[in-house]
Amino acid sequence: MIQEKIKELEKTINSDYSNISGILIQKNGIKLYENYFNGYTAINAVHVFSVTKSVFSALIGIAIDKGFIKSADQKVLDFFPDYTVKAGEMIIQGITLKNLLTMTAPYKYKSEPYEEFFASDNWVNAALDLLGGEKHTGEFMYSPIIGTHILSGILVRATGQPVLDFASENLFSPLGIKVTRNVVLHNKEEHIAVMNDKNTSGWVVDPQGINTSSWGLFLTPSDMAKIGQLYLNGGIWENKQIISEKWIEESTKEHIRLDRLSYGYLWWIFDDKEPVYAALGDGGNVIYVNTKKKMVISIASLFMPDAKDRIGLIMEHIEPIFED
Incomplete structure (x- = not known):
């Protein structure tokens, strides 16, 4: 029965969400589904656009936990x-x-x-x-x-380290995420070219060599799922506290309301009580966390303007298959 539903899901992806390059679905930390599209495989990183923001929120939280930054209230x-x-x-x-x-x-x-x-x-x-x-x-x-x-x-000034070094030491390496190099973009043409380049990986830097915090990070669906699972686990990874539970709670609760959505610390909040929250990036890149159902869903997508909303895909087509 579930195989029939998965076939229907994949048919929906191919017809309505054709720019998806990879999906990974986990429940209770166990991988239930993983698949790749558009010639991508598990090893191909994708430019995740604004998902970078939510990852950077984690880095700011770690810097506060370690005393490099006093608090989020610092000027x-x-x-x-x-x-x-x-x-x-x-x-x-x-x-x-x-x-x-x-x-x-x-x-x-x-x-x-x-x-x-x-x-x-x-x-x-x-x-x-x-x-x-x-x-x-x-x-x-x-x-x-x-x-x-x-x-x-701020992160560079506070820690005295390059962003990628701080991220590798305190977040990526503990989770087994490999972001190994800086990506230098010299002009508009290069900006556009890397958006859907299967062979690009790393993290974009500015003219001073500072990694970007709002876009520019390349991750695989597995990398994104690890970050979602870390948040679902209250900041613990393999019995080690990577980010404080307090920071995760602050990051994923409503700080400002916008119609049907709320915003936390660079995370979008869909349900403040459950909670259900997500990192969202242009083109349809998503780290989705449902704490009540213990589900983490990551979707990597190639850039296309006005991509169809992935949250609808998750809530209507993915969760009903795997939530039981």
């Missing part, structure tokens, strides 16, 4: 004492890490000037220059690329 400018605030822009002084983590920092634009940002010679400073404006701190303003990159600068 952003504490980490940039050399940054000069322009006259009349005092609102910047009150912005905290929590504002960056919950997308409640204000910016001087309605839509991100990302082309100018990428063209600048210092992305962290360019992002700091765009903080402020007319909106109030505390209002939700999603920053797909620019604002979150300030967290990269």
Whole structure:
């Protein structure tokens, strides 16, 4: 019976979600299903876009756990004492890490000037220059690329280590995730080319060699599932506390409400009581965690504009097959 349902699922994937490259489904830490599409295999990493944000949230939590950062309430400018605030822009002084983590920092634009940002010679400073404006701190303003990159600068300043070194030592290596190199992109054409390049792996860096925090990480479905399982396990991996349970609880609870969704610390919240939460990336990349059903589902996808919502696929077609 379950095999028939899986066949139907795969038919749905091929017809309606044709850019999926891999799916991995776990319940109670046991792998129930794994499959690959579009010529991809278990070893091919995919550019997971904004799933990078949720991974970076974990790194900020680890840095707080280890005392490199005092708390999420610490002021952003504490980490940039050399940054000069322009006259009349005092609102910047009150912005905290929590504002960056919950997308409640204000910016001087309605839509991100990302082309100018990428063209600048210092992305962290360019992002700091765009903080402020007319909106109030505390209002939700999603920053797909620019604002979150300030967290990269903060992590480097706080730990004194390159982001990838800190991540490898404290998160990736303990979980058996291999992100082995920095990816340097020189122009727009290279940005576009790596999106669906089966042979690219690693983590994109800015002109200073700082790994990006809002996009640019390449992971396999197995890598993503490991991060989801770590969160489901309360931060424990092979009897070792990798991230504090307190940070995971804070990250995956509602901090700001948006219609039918909520936002935590760079995680999307679908049900605050269960809870059900996910890391979501452009094109349909997902780490989905259902704590009540003890399920972790990772979906890797190739980039395509306006990709069909994966949460609908998970809740309507995947969970009913594997939840029993």
